[in-house]
Amino acid sequence: MKKSQITIVVIVALIIILVGAVFFYTKSSLIKVKPPVQNLEVSDNVKPIQDFVVECLDSVSKQALIAAGNNGGFTNLTNVMVRPDHTSEVLIFEPQKIPYWYYLDDKCGQYGCVKTKKPPLCKDNEECVVVSNGKNSIQESMNKYVENNIDTCINDFESFKGIFDIKKGKKSVRSVIKDESISFILDYPLDITYRSTNEKINIPYFYTAHNVKLKEIYMLAQDIFQAELDTQFLETNTMNLITIYSGIDPEMLPPIAGLQFFTAQRVFWTRSKVKDLMINDVLPFIGLIRIMNTGDIYPINPRGTDADYIALEEGIYRSMMIKVSENNYYGLKANIIYPYSDIYLRIGDSEVIKPDSMDPGDNPVMKMFNVFLHDYSFKYDITYPVIVRISDPKAFNGEGYDFSIALETNIRQNVPVKGNITVINLGPSATIDLESEEQKVNRTITFKTHDKHTKKPLVDVIVYYRCGTQFVVGLTALTEDNEAMLVSRMPYCGAGGQIIFEKIGYMSNGIEYNNLEGIDGKTFEMELWPLQNKKINVMKRTTTNVQNIKSKGPGAILQFGKQVQNLSKNETVMLTLVRSKNFYLESDVPVLGFLAYTAKDSGPLVxxxxxxxxxxxxxxxxxxxxxxxxxxxxxxxxxxxxxxxxIENDPENYLMDFAPGTYSLDAFMIYKGNMVIPAETRRFCPIPKILGICIGGEKEIKLDRQEFDTWINGGAKIEFTLSESQVYNGNEITFYVLEQPLPTTWDMLEEFQTIDQFQSGKTFLLKPLIE
Structure with a gap:
């Protein structure tokens, strides 16, 4: 080949390489834009202008952070409904206006539906340190705030006129939220001419950063929000406070449950007085709630001196120690604040709150007490706001930074209102495609799976990765080395990542793992318990069986298998089984832990x-x-x-899946048949006797004949553990319930016990038999 031809080939190759490099650089720039680490170096002549703009950017961006912190992540509220009562979407706590991250919209559903104004952290299609992207984000709100307010500070460079000629370009602001800080970049091209020397220079951008842990603050706020959504800890503690401060006393709150006997006088309340009591004396104690994940947690010591109540006080305080997640935020503080705002309170249908005198109807037992019994059982409907204030004490170089969100507490008929969150006014969710190769971290991850019982390689296990949304990593397969393995890469996840292992016929499990940037390889191994299908039998022990066992003394254990009976044709046992999870990512076992067990010859269950x-x-x-x-x-x-x-009664259908572990059994036996309580005449004294004498004489009451066609006549509530050998070496499991004799008199009816009461001291007779 001639030299000229070689030269042309080399030139063409260089052009191709250069174009390719530009293409890949441009593509990668669209995916991930990294901010400058510092401002450009400029000459001493124009540095005053750079310092001036940076100082303005620093001041205005700090104002943006503070505004967002004061107002639940927003710097400008639009498209929200502001009202003075509980139907407002914003909590007014001057000078703050905080949109509710969690609130009730009364206009949908029987008790309303739960909604949120929680903003995402990052802009749509923007790289984010947590999985939280969308429209109307905190990041976008702060960027707009800086854009809209920076001119006020710059003031058209008035102080530099006569010294410089400045040609200004278009302004735009971007920000980058990092683990420990947030940086702001003002893209603002300035063509500057220094008049004295005619020196010309271009400054394209300006940069500043603040040591505010906005990422951690948002994650903690999100965890608190999610904990309230999942557990209703605000409502639960509110009901605890109502219970503590209530009683049949006009100076206390109306009780949730209470009966008053042998008095014609009734206690009354007014709703307005109860409301004042709630606002000023009860709800402020919600501020005692402590978030255990933060660095300022400290125990609340009982203040009482009465030993009988110290344990109760300690229990109440323990219920106010809330662990919202497994994350630690020891550099932050979190306070729950009731702002003494107006509340929505409804107890009954009128301003006057009064008890009901029990109407006995046809119930002969209640006829005895009609004149002397008042029912003080009240149903509370209540709505009130709380502020969750999260603080970063070291932010702004020690000045500190606060971020506030508002949550609404909602109780209807003494029950916390719960439901699926409806997200509104936040625009579409993030459009990041987790399956895109561009989202995957350049790290090779190896997954190995085994059968936990046989220890053999387990193939065809589906591996998922959850980080907000769920991504299918792949299936494990058998390698030449006889290992069940999957090698792949996974998307980036800064927090809340979970690897899930799932296979039909096995109990699923998972691992917590955040897939951060890096190239170091990782290996995860998972053993899954196989599910063992077992036939379920249910038998009962009568009072005679129990007495026969107890009478044998040391040899009683030999009677366990003999002193049992089959269910009668009129009896059905409703049985619920739940396995206690050793780790929260384990799947439920049994998947369907409920069955209705009937006697083998009883015919279909109706x-x-x-x-x-x-x-x-x-x-x-x-x-x-x-x-x-x-x-x-x-x-x-x-x-x-x-x-x-x-429902056809087929004993072969009584099957459930089991894995080794500890289970709770909750069963009750239903008798369906004619049960009669004969009529009876009783004499009683309507007032307490004095020195054994009934003043005014005794009265007579007739207890009418009663008939029942259904009765709960027994059951069982126990915990038991199945070992590995018990699960995989047996095919049947027999559960036992205790039968309580059907009442045949009014005395037996009045003395009939609950399942817990009746099995007290007899739980050793309920241990299941594994065969």
Whole structure:
């Protein structure tokens, strides 16, 4: 080849390389824009202008941070409803106006629906230190604040006129939130001419930074918000305070539950007085709540001197120690503040709050007490605000920085209002595609999976990575070295990352892991318990069985297997099983831990439509299903053309999956059949006797005959542990319930015990049998 040809090839190659480099640089710049680490170096002649703009940027960006901190992450409130009462979307606490991160909209649902004005931390499509991107973000709000207010400080460079000629370009502001600080960059091209020397220089941008831990502050605020959403700790502590400060006394709060016997005089309250008592004397104690994840946690010591109440006081204070997550924020402080704002309070339907005199109806027991019994059981509807103030004491070089959010506490009919959060006025969620190669950290991660029982390699395990959203990493497969393995890369995640391992027929589990930038390889190994399907049997021990066992003394254990009986054809045991999780990412075992067990020869179990509705409401009230799921189930039941549903009694269908661990059993036995309490005549003294004499004479009351077609006549509540050998070496498990004799007299009816009371001292007879 000639020299000229070689030269042309080299030149073309260089051009291709240069174009490729420019392309990849441009592409990567679009994905991740890194800020300058400092301001440009300029000559001493023009440095006063640079220092002046940087000083303005520093001052105005500090104001932006403070404004965002004072107002729940916003520097300018738009599209929010501000009202003086509890329907406002903003808490007015002058000079602060704080949008609620958690509040109730009364206009939807029976008790309203929960909504949020919580802003994302970072702009849409912007690299973020936490998974929180979207419109109307804190970052975007602060950037706009600086853009809109920087001119006030710069003042058109008035103080430099006559010394410099300044040609100004278009202004724009960007910011970068880091682990320990936040930096602001003012893109503001200035063409500057120094008149004395005619020196010309261009300054394209200006930079400043503040040592404010906005990332940690936001994460802590998010954790507190999520804890309230998940656990309703504000409502729970509010109900505790109401219980403590209530009683059948006009100077106290109306009680949640209370009965008063043998007095015709009733206690009354007015709603306005109760409201004042709540605002001034009760709700301020919400400020005792301590967030255990922060650095200023300290114990609250009981102040009482009565030994009988110190334990109670300690228990109350312990309930106010809230751990909102597994994250630690020891450099921050967090305070819960009740701002003495107006509250929404409703107890009954009138201004006067008064007890009900019990109407006995056809109940003969209540007829005895009708004249002398008042029911002081009141249902509270209450809404009030709290401020969560998070402080970074070392921010702004020791000046400190506060970030406030508002949460609304909502109770309806003594029950915390809960539900799925509806996010409004925040624009669409982040559009980051976690499966994009550009989002993955350049780190090779190896996953190895094994069967925890056999210790053999476990293939086809699905590996997920959760970081706000969920990303499928892949499936483990068998390698030439006989290992179940997956090698892959995962998206960046600064906080809250979880690796989940899942396979059908196994109990899922996970690992907490934040996939930060880096190139060091990682290896994770996970063992999964296989699920063992077991046949369920249920038998009962009668009072005769229990007496026979106890009478044998040291040899009683030999009677355990003999002193049992099958359920009668009229009996059904409703059984619930739950495995205690050793780690919160473990899956539920059994997945469906409920069954209705009937006797083998009892025929089909008949369940009415109303019974099913009651069960749905019980699950909803216990927080086990959402309101949407509840409404859907009720709608389906209402659509049924029949009133009763038959469930075939097939003992072979009583199957559940188990894994080694500790379980809780909650069972109750239902008797369906005719049960009669004969009529009875009793004599009683309507007032307390004096020296054994009934003043005015005794009265006679007739207790009418009562008939029942359903009765809870036994059950069991225990915890038990299944070892590895018990799970995988046996195919059946037998549970036992204690039968309480059906009442046949009024005395037996009045003395009938709860399951907890009846099994006291007999729980050793309820240990399940694994075969």
């Amino acid at each position: 369940i009415s439509k109303q019974q099913q509705k009651d069960q749905v409401m019980k699950l909803f009230n216990e927080g086990k299903i959402t309101e949407e799921e509840k409404d859907g189930m009720i709608f389906d039941l209402d659509s049924l053309s029949v009133e009763n549903v038959e």
